[in-house]
Amino acid sequence: MLWGVTRAISAFAARLGALAPFVPRTVPRAALSAAALLMVALPVAACSTEGGYAFELPEGFPEPRVPEDNPMSEAKVELGRHLFYDTRLSGNQTQSCASCHVQELAFTDGLPRGEGSTGEMHPRGSMSLVNVAYAPTLTWASPVTRRLEDQALTPLFGEEPVELGLANMEDVLFERLRAEPRYQALFEEAFPRDADPFTLGNLTKALASFQRTLISARSPYDRYAAGDEAAISESARRGAEFFFGEVGECFHCHGGFLFSSAVDHMGNVFDQATFQNNGLYDVDGRGAYPPENTGLFEFTGERSDMGKFKPPTLRNIALTAPYMHDGSIETLEGVLEHYAAGGRNVTEGPYVGDGRANPNKSIFVHGFEMDEQLKADLLAFLESLTDEALLEDPRFSDPWIE
Missing domain, CATH: 1.10.760.10 (Cytochrome c-like domain)
Structure with missing residues (x-):
């Protein structure tokens, strides 16, 4: 019981500190933790990850958590951007990730509930991908989906409901991607150590890398x-x-x-x-x-x-x-x-x-x-x-x- 109370108090203090740079002037900042203020209020123009990638972080934004097995790189981000907007990532080639996550709508789609490539309606609306690098869980209610790399599999291959509709079509997907001249260079540059970089694991890593760059604070x-x-x-x-x-x-x-x-x-x-x-x-x-x-x-x-x-x-x-x-x-x-x-x-x-x-x-x-x-x-x-x-x-x- 005591540990639970202590954890709750500590978590609240951390949230209060993270709030510090964003509260209005009418809220006395002296009431906030000095250590937390120091931690979050320092300006950061760029923050390099272990892989050498530099996040362009706004003032008050900490470094996003990046999986050890998928360090950031410019090449992965660029590959991920191409994949994110590519309709070849749907079974009938009518939708891309961007169909439900539109840049002009802060990466949502303006619909009450998401609509898949076959017209099937999702029970929930498409969540914004803005600042998704900082999300401890993904989707509206799942406590277990915590990595963007894993989450991508649901819209790609899920059948209840159908989203991109690629169930049992992984081979077809990669035939399409290999046939696109741009992808040969993009996959090789993103995963230079792989004899064959055209793998599902690499595809989801690239998509996740691009999504982690969608940082908004302007x-x-x-x-x-x-x-x-x-x-x-x-x-x-x-x-x-x-x-x-x-x-x-x-x-x-x-x-x-x-x-x-x-x-x-x-x-x-x-x-x-x-x-x-x-x-x-x-x-x-x-x-x-x-x-x-x-x-x-x-x-x-x-x-x-x-x-x-x-x-x-x-x-x-x-x-x-x-x-x-x-x-x-x-x-x-x-x-x-x-x-x-x-x-x-x-x-x-x-x-x-x-x-x-x-x-x-x-x-x-x-x-x-x-x-x-x-x-x-x-x-x-x-x-x-x-x-x-x-x-x-x-x-x-x-x-x-x-």
């Missing part, structure tokens, strides 16, 4: 946090003050440099994979969620985990509508109204029930008074988290467009 709010008082409006400042305060308690699940409590990086010794129930549903009066979307419960079988999902990053949140794991809230205004109400009361359709009374709901989702001015201030703050440079950065763009 928003107006980042400039404000770095000292540019004019970077955001007075309305956005008021919204930030409320966001980081104890009335709304938004920062508990969406704090730190990622604006998410789910974060991992080099030097982090605690498992900060977090999942929360935010009161979207209660279809049986005892906390049940729709059967196709039970969240963490699907993996643990624990009733208390029903409806728990990973808090997504709020960076670029204005671009990633619709919202929630199932895309059931269309606008940011709707999201704010949901949290102000302390959850959602579904009054019609197959999932009728009062999510506000869900017994598994997070203690931080308790509702608050919100007038039109506060709503406008919160919207202004959330919109200030948009990194416009990310949306057209050529490092992340489609290399197949001539």
Whole structure:
């Protein structure tokens, strides 16, 4: 019991320290750990990995954790970028990874739920890949999928639902890739020690390497946090003050440099994979969620985990509508109204029930008074988290467009 309490306190202190460079001026930084401030607030232009690759890290961003068996390299990143945008990575050659992760939409797709290459609908929306290098777990609710290299296998070969639709087509996939002249050089440069670099393991390593470079921290709010008082409006400042305060308690699940409590990086010794129930549903009066979307419960079988999902990053949140794991809230205004109400009361359709009374709901989702001015201030703050440079950065763009 004591170890559990100590671990929880330490993890909270680490999150509080990571929050330091991003809190508004109205929050006294003296209340934050001096050691944590020193750790995260130093400017870092580039950070070299063991393989010699230099991450271009913004101020306040720690070094991402990179698997020992897949050190970063420029060649892998470039190969991964080509693969990410290549429709040959789907069975019927109609979709690529970028079909569900569009750069202009902060690497989401604008749909309530993902649609696979055969038209089959995924039960959940496509999560943003922005800053995915820092994600301790991947997908909305899986506590076990922790490596990008492993996660790539699901959209490539999964059948329930079909995404890219390559089940039983690995040989066909590599026939296609070998036939593309560019890939001969790209695979050889990325994996120079392999007699035959055209392997599934190398393909997923390259995809993972590219995705780890999708780092975003060039928003107006980042400039404000770095000292540019004019970077955001007075309305956005008021919204930030409320966001980081104890009335709304938004920062508990969406704090730190990622604006998410789910974060991992080099030097982090605690498992900060977090999942929360935010009161979207209660279809049986005892906390049940729709059967196709039970969240963490699907993996643990624990009733208390029903409806728990990973808090997504709020960076670029204005671009990633619709919202929630199932895309059931269309606008940011709707999201704010949901949290102000302390959850959602579904009054019609197959999932009728009062999510506000869900017994598994997070203690931080308790509702608050919100007038039109506060709503406008919160919207202004959330919109200030948009990194416009990310949306057209050529490092992340489609290399197949001539």
